[in-house]
Amino acid sequence: MGEPTWAGVWPGQATDPYPTRQGGPSREIPRTGQVVFGKPEDGPLTEEELDAFDRDGFLVLPNALDQNEVTTLLTELRRLTRSGDDVGTDRMIEEPDGRSVKSIYQVQAVSEILRGLTEHSTFVDRARQILGSDVYLHQTRANVKPGFTGTDFFWHSDFETWHSEDGLPTMRALSVSVSLTDNYDFNGPLMVMPGSHKTFVTGMGETRPINWKRSLRDQDVGVPDHAILTELADRHGIRQFTGKAGDAVMFDCNIMHGSNANITPFARSNIFIVYNSMENTLQAPFGTQSQRPEYLGSRNFAPVGR
Numbered sequence: 605m606g607e608p609t610w611a612g613v614w615p616g617q618a619t620d621p622y623p624t625r626q627g628g629p630s631r632e633i634p635r636t637g638q639v640v641f642g643k644p645e646d647g648p649l650t651e652e653e654l655d656a657f658d659r660d661g662f663l664v665l666p667n668a669l670d671q672n673e674v675t676t677l678l679t680e681l682r683r684l685t686r687s688g689d690d691v692g693t694d695r696m697i698e699e700p701d702g703r704s705v706k707s708i709y710q711v712q713a714v715s716e717i718l719r720g721l722t723e724h725s726t727f728v729d730r731a732r733q734i735l736g737s738d739v740y741l742h743q744t745r746a747n748v749k750p751g752f753t754g755t756d757f758f759w760h761s762d763f764e765t766w767h768s769e770d771g772l773p774t775m776r777a778l779s780v781s782v783s784l785t786d787n788y789d790f791n792g793p794l795m796v797m798p799g800s801h802k803t804f805v806t807g808m809g810e811t812r813p814i815n816w817k818r819s820l821r822d823q824d825v826g827v828p829d830h831a832i833l834t835e836l837a838d839r840h841g842i843r844q845f846t847g848k849a850g851d852a853v854m855f856d857c858n859i860m861h862g863s864n865a866n867i868t869p870f871a872r873s874n875i876f877i878v879y880n881s882m883e884n885t886l887q888a889p890f891g892t893q894s895q896r897p898e899y900l901g902s903r904n905f906a907p908v909g910r
Contacts, residue, residue, distance in 0.1 A: 620890050624764055624806040625825065630832040633804040637774055639856060641736025641881075647729050657734060661801035661859040664845070668726050668782065668852035678784045678849070680717040681746055681873060684708060695899050704753045708746040710899035711875065718744075722877050727780045728909045730854060731879035735776055738907040742766070742777055742880040743900060748873050749792050754866035756792065760827050762878075763858040764807050768826060768891030770901030775801075776884040777857040782875045787846050792866040794853060794874075797840040801859040805832055811892040828860070836860055882907055 621636055640658045644651045649663075657663045669677070685705045695714065697707040712719035722744055731739045743766075748754070762779065766772035787793040807826030828836075840860075845853050855861065857878075866872055885905050889895050898904070 622763075622767055622804045622806075622890070624768055624804075625808070625810050625891055626806070627810070630806050630808060630828040632832070633806065635775060635802050635804055635858065637776075639775075639801065640734055641776070642733040646736070647733025649730055649733050654734070657854070657856070660798040662796055662798070662843075662853055662855040663730075664847075665726065665730075665852040665854065666847065667850055669724075669850040671850065674784055674849045676717060677721060677782075677875070678873065680715055681708075681748075681784060681875075684711075684715060684746075685748060694897065699750070699753055699755055701753060704750045705748050706755065707748065709744070710902075711744045711746055712741060713899070718746075718875065721782065721875060723909050725909070727782075727852070727854070727877060728879070731778060731780070734778060734854070735879065735881040735884075738882040738910060739879040740882060740885075740902070740905050740907055741878065742770075742772070742886075742902055743876075743878040745876050746873065747876060749863070749866045749871060751791075751869040751871050752867060754792055754872065756865040757863045758827050759833050759860055759862040760807075761805060761858050761860055763804070764826050766857065766901065768807075768811060769889050769896050771887040771889045771895060772857075772880065772884065772901075773887055774884055775804075775856070775858045777878060777880040778854055779857065780852055780854050780877045780879070781845075782852045782877070783847060783849050784873045784875060785871055786848050787851070787872055787874075788868070788870065789844060789846050791868045791870045791872045792864045793872065794845045794861060794863050796843050796845075796855060796859050796861040797836050798843050798859075799840045800836050801856040803836075804858060805836070805860065833860075879908065 640654050695709045699706045712722045805828045809825035
């Protein structure tokens, strides 16, 4: 692909509005473009719910799955975690201590049961409505966060990584976190800074070759510095998502989020489904010469549910 013509931009790309990982302290760049692209008549979400997603960057979906669905999905996830036979060494990421599974990526490729979850109309219809178009699966993963050994996920914006290392052009993507176990306030639930999705925060460090080999276990490149995280927390506050198995949260790709380690006996297992607009498909990465593997940033742009 050659050398970048200027920082963060490769030949054939327009100027990057979100340059990151260029040294110095983190800084804020105002978000360009809208958050919600659809209207109430386009789907199941009401005007109030769409306004809340635009304002806060997330939406809680209580009882998105019934108990039978949860049991089936959790049984399948435990099977994959125990055996690993259907997963492969690349898709299965271990905790830094190497003793337990941290995440499984591209779950729809290793399980028909989990594929069905990614096509669930509760999530697909709302994703289409918010993003204003058909959607495809940019990424899927199961975050297991086992009891006693589950490590933290430091504060970050998903868009920062997907833009830099996958080539996601704009912030027209969202995630759904589906709880397969109860999320307590003590076993490392998802935390977000409401409203932080309206600002892009540049990350520290420079992208090393095959950065994902390390970052999937312990991310240190692309995260914000402590000073700007303190400013964001003072400005926006922190919302922690607790609830029972079967609840779900939809959140914008640029919202600042993370989770604490789990030192309790109670695993926190969630499935994350990332829907990207069919009008926002991947380009060449904006911050590295080598794009991440297909199981991390898919270039199969087949629409979901069509």
